[in-house]
Amino acid sequence: MRYIGNKEKLIPIIHKIMQKYINLDSNMSFFDVFAGSASVGKYFKKEGFKVASCDLMYFSYCLQRAYLGDCHLAFDNLKQCNKSLFNNAYLNVLEYLNELQGTNGFIYKNYAPSGSKKTGITRMYFSDSNAKKIDSIRIQIEKWRLDLRENEYYLLLATLIESVSLYANITGVYGAFCKQWDNRALKDFKLKPLNLIEGVSGESFCGDSFNILNNGKYYDILYLDPPYNHRQYAPNYHLLETIAKYDNPSIKGIAGLRDYATQKSRFCNVKTALNELEKIVNLKKYRYLILSYNSEGLMKKEEIDRILKNIGKVELEEIVYPRFKSQSKSHQRYIKEYVWVVERQTS
Ligand SMILES: C[S@@+](CC[C@H](N)C(=O)[O-])C[C@H]1O[C@@H](n2cnc3c(N)ncnc32)[C@H](O)[C@@H]1O
Known part of the structure; x- marks a missing residue:
């Protein structure tokens, strides 16, 4: 999915850097601590690793559970709901969900033009019919919850979350909607099956990385x-979070933001970021630490170096790649990702 900082393209290069300094073996346990779209975990699961992961955001947790957890699915407990769902499990379940009648639910009432108009702010995140479809699918997943195994439940939520991104009337993030309809948002909403990854399944967590x-x-x-x-x-x-939780939150402002006081990251504040990193790297919970960080980040390279050098043996590499046009107002066409590989001294 389109996600700020998605490492899908860089991760094969980061993997090569890791191989240069670590005698990698897929029996090693791997923790993707800021999982986001789960792209790093997916890559290493494919490489044979058992991947654990975490993130502050619940929608990310749903993606992690679907991609990194057990993907041997059956949906056989849904047999009593509808016999035909059962033969080609996952695809049949999606087809059933795709054929549901739309419902005037929370997403329609707050994020589609006709519904949200009644709140006094007309929002155009989804077309009326797509918002109703998203509502009916989300409601049905919850109705089924007791009949679903956990992995099936998260697979359906992750499928909805990934699909929603393909129809949202935004330029990349949900902080604002477009004032004109993008063609993407005018197509009829359909759930798209995920490409699941065979491999060893790992644990996922939702919450603050240091605590976890x-x-x-x-x-x-x-x-x-x-x-x-x-x-x-x-x-x-915020909208992916609300669709994942479907908890009817109070929302405010033009964008219809939910409260996020408990999901603020201290890495997004220049006063707290370095201290937060230091707390994590000082934990005696790992042997190797890989840190990737943008060269234009809030923490300075020298400050990070200083912290990491207290931990053990440090290697640093740079990946230079073209900047996305929307990334910043900077005129530089290229940007750097620093990759530190640290082997923690055990004494
Ligand atoms: C740069 S993105 C990670 C992108 C990810 N590697 C990918 O490929 O999609 C940073 C992620 O860290 C999460 N995050 C920020 N602070 C966190 C914290 N204190 N604990 C856990 N997750 C956090 C954010 O929600 C976000 O998903």
Whole structure:
């Protein structure tokens, strides 16, 4: 999915850098600590690793559960709901959901023009009919919840979350909607099956990375990809969070933001980012630490170096890649990603 900081393109290069300094073996445990779209976890699951992951955002947790968890699905408990769902499980379930009648639910009432007009703010995140479709699918997934295994439930939520991104009337993030309809938003909404990954399934967590690592077990490899600028993820992806939780939140403003006080990342604040990184790297919960960080980030390269050098043996590489046009007002066409590989000294 389109996601700020998505490492899908860079991760094969980061993998090569890791191979240069670490005698990698797929028996090693791997923790993707800032999982976001789960693209890093997906890559390493394909490579044979058992991947654990976490993120502050619940919609990310749904993606992690679907891609990195057990994907052997049956949906056989839905047999009593509708016999025909059962033969070609996942695809049949999606087809059934795709054929549901739309409902005037929370998304229609707040994020589609005809519904939201009644609130006094006309929002154009989804066409009326697509918003109703999203509502009816989300409601049906919840109705089925008791008949679904957990992995099936998260697979359906992740399918909805990924599909929603293909129809949203936005330029990339949900902090604002377009004032004209993009062609993408005018197509009829359909759930698109996920490309699932065979492999060993790992654990996923939703919450603050430091707390999860601090209370969790030891991992051979930690991969850190924290936010690098002041843009908080929660307001930028608020609609994915609301669709994932479907908890009828109070919302405000033109964008219809939900409250995100508990989901603010300290990595998005220049005063707290370095201290947050230091807390994580000082945990004695790993052997190797990989940190990727944008060269234009809030934490300075020298400051990061200083912290990491206290931990153990440090290697640093740079990946230079073309800047997305929308990324900033800078005139430089290329941007750098720093990749640190640290082997923690055990004494
Ligand atoms: C740069 S993105 C990661 C992108 C990811 N590697 C990918 O390929 O999609 C940073 C992620 O860190 C999450 N995050 C920020 N602060 C966090 C924290 N304290 N604990 C857990 N996750 C956090 C954000 O929600 C966001 O998804």
